[in-house]
Amino acid sequence: MKLGLLLGAALAPLAFAGAVCAQDATPAGEYGGEPVQIEDVIVNGEIVFRNRTTDDNPVLSYDLEYFQRFEPVSVGEMLKRVPGVTFTSDVLEFDGVSMRGLPPGYTSILINGRRAPGGEDDGAFFVDRIPAELVERIEIIRSPRADQPSDGVAGAINIVLKEGAQLEGGSVRAGALINEDGEVRGAGSLTWAGNTENTSLWAALNYQGRRNPKQKRSERYDDDPANGGELDNIELQDDTRDGVDMSANAEFTTRFDNGRLRFNGLVIDTDRDEDETSVTYVDDGSGSFTEIDGVEIQQERISQQTYALGMDGAFDVGPGELDFKLGWTGFRDDTTATTFEGDNFQDPDLALVEDEETLEITDDELDFGGAYTLQTGNVEVKFGADFLNKQRDGVGAEGVDYAIEENRFEPYVRVSGEIGATVRFDAGLRYESSEREVTGDLGTVESDASDFFPSAHLTWSPTQADQFRASYARTQRRPNFSYLAPIFQDEEPADEDGLRGNPLLESEKANGFDVGYERRIGTRGIFGVNVFYREIEDLIEVVDTGLEVNEDGETPAPGDDVFNLFEPRNIGDGTTWGIEFDFSSPLDVIGLPDTGLFFNYTWMDSEVTDPWTGDKRPFRNQPQNVYNVGFIHTVNSWDMSFGASIYGRDEGYESGMDELVKVEYDQDLEAFIEKRFGDRVVVRLSAMNLLDKEKRETFWKYDGDSVEEILDNRANGDIDEFELESERSGVLYQVTLRAAF
Template identity: 70%
Template sequence: MSKSFSARRSMLLAGVAALAPLCAAAAAHADVVDAVADEVVETQPGQAVTQVEEVIVTGQIAFRNRTEDENPILSYDLDYFQRFEPVSVGEMLKRVPGVTFTSDVLEFDGVSMRGLPPGYTNVLINGRRAPGGEDDGSFFVDRIPAELVERIEIIRSPRADQPSDGVAGALNIVLKEGASIEGGFVRGGALINEDGGVRPSGSIGYAGNTENTSFWAGLNYQGRRNPKEKTSFRYDGDGNLDNIELQDDTRDGVDISANAELTRWFDNGRLRFNGLVVDTDRDEDEVSLEYVDDGTGSFTELDGAEIQAERISQQTYALGMDGEFRMGVGELDFDLAYSSFRDETSSTTWAGDDEASAELDEVVALDITDNEYGGGLAYTVENGAWEFKFGMDALLKEREASEIEFDIEDDGTVGDPDPAPGAIYTIEERRLEPYVRLTWTPSPQFTLDGGVRFESTDRDVTSDLGEVSSSSEEFFPSLHATWRPTAQDQFRASLARTQRRPDYSFLAPYIANEEPGDEDALRGNPDLISETAYGLDLGYEHRIGSRGVFGVNLFYRDVSDVIELVNTGLDVNEDGETPGADDVYNLYEPRNIGDGTTWGVEIDFSAPLDFVGLPDTGLFFNYTWMDSEVTDPFTGVDRPFRNQPSNVYNIGFIHTVNPWDMSFGASLYGRDEGYESGLDETIVVDYDQDLEAFIERRFGDRVVVRLAAMNLLDKEKREDFLKYDGDSVEEILDNRRNGIIDEIEAESERSGVLYQITLRATF
């Protein structure tokens, strides 16, 4: 660790620690300041709370919230999703505008907003960044159970006092708290796969309020299993079938999670503590069998087998404290946070002529430890139509990571670890982010909000290859205008600069073999800089009656310094050196290649059908059309961003039969195909539609039984690969331009219908 890092870390920790006495001083000040005791803070005793049974056991249909934020934010309470019994945040997000996934069937992990890859979406938990093990900084949202969530916020364009990360937008997962609900609940249920496999689930939670205190505690257990069948047909360049691969891929695991919150109110403010723990243990087992022509034109002759067993153990921890207090002429806000992510994954592969004779072929161990320490301090002053806010956020991030392959001895046993140069590395990042924000509301009909955020980032990447340090300083301005000509109509315009930071694996200066393809090697580039974007959002929202809403939003992003993998034109052996061994890899490196743009239109509608005499029927619809343009680093031709579909949509309904205390509904989700491009291959990714349905029966005011079914259309995911060959980069590109294909692969995947039976009771 360098002296500069030690000094700067000490300064940053000292700055964060300095917030603690300010917090204590603010709390003590609450007992002596009474001149502003009548001022209203964001939350305080006496505000309305919702009884748990009103959320869990109710015939009331929930619709999208209509927010009054200065910047464009869509808000969805848990009861908007809960009828369909989503297991995780990922399954919840299928029903919000512009969100799609590029994962396998029945997997909803890396969220993509506006069709851009997951790294372009900033995932927050209670307004704070969520650390995850993904290289692109994204967080797998399927690890947060729906049971712990109070609401989901989609931040289309950030204010100056919100993080600048998230070129596509930000997703804020707000966990439950006692200030908004009261009472307890228990839940028991099971997920049932098409093949009869059953995995149990259960949760319990309780929220309570006193005159000046509220609290919440929840515990959740969720078993999950996803058995998938994959089929690959491989053809030669002339279209003749060469071989068929059949693969069974089963993912089986358990998520145990808990969160708690405690809020204490004073005469002039409040102090809140919260915590979250998520523990995931999952097994992923794959058996791949390859068949060739047996001589009669029938592909029944087994030509090889590969067995892979992956064991995943992941933990997420998040602790936080925040407060709001009236002090002097304004309000002091502060927060302290610690979050951590642990990932220990082992992958073992056996290969042979068949399953019985398969021998140990590869053992790889992945170990990631992320620690993040953050804090923020802000002060807000109001004067008539003006509001002025200034503050600073600070973050210290430390990542220790390793990806180690073990030697395989001649007798087939696991030998000593054999890490590649640079495969054990650390990334240390320090951020200081001061900001100012000014809001002007000359009338109830108009609001103008503007500000600027300055972000200073220092980063050290250290391995046995040495240390590479980098620094960046950027301004992120934002401007938001809202006009409300009537009580039902609202127009918005937003302009903001955002960023996407480089993937961690792209920064690590070591060479990973067989990445991004079997014949390739990937070398990290510690000198990468962040992608930045100027974004414009123009929106209109119309309120329909007392509960409905219709919205349309146009977005545009001009992205600079796009990061893509580039073929260096060099070959390396398995040790990352100049060729000299039998195994030779094409060397790739991530680089900032230039600029790109993306744009689109988002439409959403949710309302009861009162206007056609169906007040107990709710209709939901959202549709996003999008397009983009970025220069392909291999061909020099413009193409869309990786795997961005041209559209994504969801339509559904819920109907309540009050005399029978029953409800039922259905939801249809779909997306267009996406496109990916590498040096020697192009890929088209396509998904079938996903249909879900539920039916529920309520018993009194406190019990509900619900049956939900997912993937009713037994959707498939299809990937078509066109592969090109050549002895040099130039020859490969010539073959691509001339349409000379070396191999075609058509891969499909299915998982079957998934059922869920649930009983909920409140107390």
């Protein structure tokens, strides 16, 4: 049944195949060459490096072949090998992207150039749900043009899906993921691409089993051990995530004498079980922590679906080109969580702690856009507009129940061209006008907003190998959905306080600057360096309004419980800056043309005023550096290749009202070896987390009945609890067979 729904939604574009005859290009540009035979992509001993792009704005482009030897399961595993990207998830989890160290909500995730609605409160899309098998290339957009969305203060990641105009032929994949404890999960895919003189077609099905068994250990003290704190208890936890992702996508294009037309569809279905079993031990009286003090079992059942249907076209009309797009994207989340507690596993009273918690999210976006481009000499003028209707309903824990409807109208103009033989420029202006209606327990609130988003990019190429770039763009980050909802939550953020949503919140805005240099090395290699700076205004922080309310968020009457009212507001400013290096090239200069070296390193820092303490600190969990280095070597005489890659980042800090958390990760080493059989079959063994990396979190926790009391205790260093938490998952092996037909 579910497979039928997947096929029906994703292959909907193929219904047009009998009525029209379809297209060529990729979302980032027109494809002008012959289709590549799929066996040349799947069974290929040639090492692939970062693409050399000609975009007017700073974009890094990586084809799937750059990543595929290491057999990434999803886009998340792919992104840990590109500059400036890090994750703050658990071990072997690569979901919310932190680009340039900023929280995931500051990074815009696009699929084929269109926004991808996500399930997170900050709108972040979890990229671990998109199978790597469906991807043609990854584009890192450091600074947007006027004809691209203004979302993404840290930058944007465009996930370009495969299409028929690029490929010819079919492929099949069969694989198995093997955890260190011997548990196995299967994987498989089937793809096909075909072309005629004026049409192209792509279709793919993908099945991916995934399991991540983690072991956690928490040691809790009554104070920092450095100050003489004593161990209070030890908690051991087994946390296993076990699930299946099924996906399908299709693309059909037709070419006419004066243009082309394209239809595409995508469906991703995720079913995942998360089971946590925790046992707490206390001192048995002899100094040994072996006495069970309690057990807890948490069961979470997650069902998520992502849908996308779209069409776009480009036609010669008059002296210029008219292009248009129409699309719908949808996200569904139905998650239930249940918790049981007892004195021990044999406790007959081991029972449900509280009512089952349910999270339900429905998010739909309908977008339409059109543009007209005129070429006059060395100057190109493009003007157009995008329209988006967004409807999101959320039902969750803690009384967060809301409905949001938003309409956006975004006209823009962009001018690009050449100055002499070595300089290109691109300048534009995007205007956004939005109307929003938010409904919650406290009623319905309507608001509107508008702003300008200018951009300018300059490229100087003094030689064919050297390129200097300078860019400016104004971007934005939209408010968390729960912050917008007109609802009231008592005992938040502390026992004597209440938190009320603010439907009049505005987006955070940023002025961003990028200056870079790129050097082409030989025929395939490339080196790049880029300096970035972001000045962010209207940061959203939760603040004390100075008002008192009752449990309904209203003016208290005699006898009512009284709460201090807190509310999110646009009050802060922040800055972040850094430098990014990346290098990928064959080692021809030392006589090793069949060895490729890959390296990237990003140093970053930031400054923001903590809304609770008033201290200056970096953005939440921003590391000061993140890096990746690896190699691939091909032995042509044996039709074999092997390689390794190591990824790492330094520590980051998360500062909340009642706690400070230090987060550390060990290095992550992965490797592969492959054997090619003829020109159509390859067998590959890969392994992740070969160093069995550990994630460590150190918590300094503070307590009190009110925010004021908690902050006083924090200022005086009066710790309520000190905790050391560590987590491991073990090595993950993968065996894969790929064949072309």
